[in-house]
Amino acid sequence: NDLYAVVGHPISHSKSPRIHSLFAQQTGQAVEYTAIQAPLEDFAGTVRDFFQRGGKGLNVTVPFKEQAWQLAEVRTDRAEKAGAVNTLYRDNQGRLTADNTDGCGLVRDLTSNHGIRLNGARVLVLGAGGAVRGVLGPILEQQPASVTIANRTVAKAQALAELFAPAASGVDINAVGFEQPDQPYDLIINGTSASLQGDLPPLSPTVIGSKTVIYDMMYSLQTTTFNQWALDNGAGRVFDGVGMLVEQAAESFRLWRGVRPETAPVTEQLRND
Numbered sequence: 001n002d003l004y005a006v007v008g009h010p011i012s013h014s015k016s017p018r019i020h021s022l023f024a025q026q027t028g029q030a031v032e033y034t035a036i037q038a039p040l041e042d043f044a045g046t047v048r049d050f051f052q053r054g055g056k057g058l059n060v061t062v063p064f065k066e067q068a069w070q071l072a073e074v075r076t077d078r079a080e081k082a083g084a085v086n087t088l089y090r091d092n093q094g095r096l097t098a099d100n101t102d103g104c105g106l107v108r109d110l111t112s113n114h115g116i117r118l119n120g121a122r123v124l125v126l127g128a129g130g131a132v133r134g135v136l137g138p139i140l141e142q143q144p145a146s147v148t149i150a151n152r153t154v155a156k157a158q159a160l161a162e163l164f165a166p167a168a169s170g171v172d173i174n175a176v177g178f179e180q181p182d183q184p185y186d187l188i189i190n191g192t193s194a195s196l197q198g199d200l201p202p203l204s205p206t207v208i209g210s211k212t213v214i215y216d217m218m219y220s221l222q223t224t225t226f227n228q229w230a231l232d233n234g235a236g237r238v239f240d241g242v243g244m245l246v247e248q249a250a251e252s253f254r255l256w257r258g259v260r261p262e263t264a265p266v267t268e269q270l271r272n273d
């Protein structure tokens with residue numbers, strides 16, 4: 001079997017080994033996929049050892065996505081801009097190559113799985129950390145009408161808006177604090193880590209209209225804190241990040257194996273695990 005793994009710290013909670021073994025079963029690919037906890041001070045050594053042992057590809061998760069970007073010898077265009085990567089492999093010349101499949105995973109989940117139109121939509125993105133930076137490029141490619149980045153630290157939202165403005169080709173991209181947005185959006189994406197602490201960004205409930213779609217990038221078995229707040233304030237459709245998690249994995253699997261697995265049965269299985 002060809003060897004793959006996810007590297008992070010901590011790593012025991014990772015769903016990636018489960019997802020990829022379901023993909024391997026479904027597609028009949030000879031893939032073995034494990035989880036590796038890298039020491040915080042030696043991510044690079046862990047990656048080197050893995051590929052020296054004959055490993056074929058790695059997924060990278062918190063807190064190493066930026067380091068993986070640094071370490072790569074070659075980056076795809078979308079990885080270059082994301083500043084962080086979740087997928088590593090060797091190209092046909094043996095160079096350590098990095099890609100970021102998170103943004104395309106989010107966009108696929110929104111559009112293909114949930115039938116949400118990003119094109120022409122007014123989008124509010126909450127947060128301005130690595131998670132948001134990783135998905136902005138693919139969101140902008142869908143040509144929404146506008147993307148408003150709201151963050152606790154407004155300067156970080158401004159920096160992201162400036163970074164992505166040149167590639168935004170006609171999309172109105174702007175940065176604000178949480179208190180500023182007050183009109184309903186078509187789509188609100190929560191990319192803050194506030195939910196992890198059970199916290200809520202201090203948004204006005206008037207950003208939610210009857211047709212507003214809510215997407216919390218966090219994956220959770222229960223309704224996330226943010227999605228519960230949105231439901232309490234009249235949101236019609238709320239989604240968490242499980243679909244994105246499975247879609248980004250499917251995209252990595254496709255890069256490595258040349259086969260794209262069916263995602264719906266895997267998402268269904270995760271919900272029932």
Ligand code: ATR
Pocket residue numbers: 126127128129130131132151152153156191192193194197199200201
């Ligand atoms: P990640 O990789 O998850 O994006 P990060 O780069 O540390 O992690 O970014 C975390 C994001 O969540 C940031 O936008 C952060 O806001 P600041 O830039 O102001 O720090 C946001 N965040 C974290 N905890 C939060 C909270 N309790 N309330 C609101 N926003 C929060």
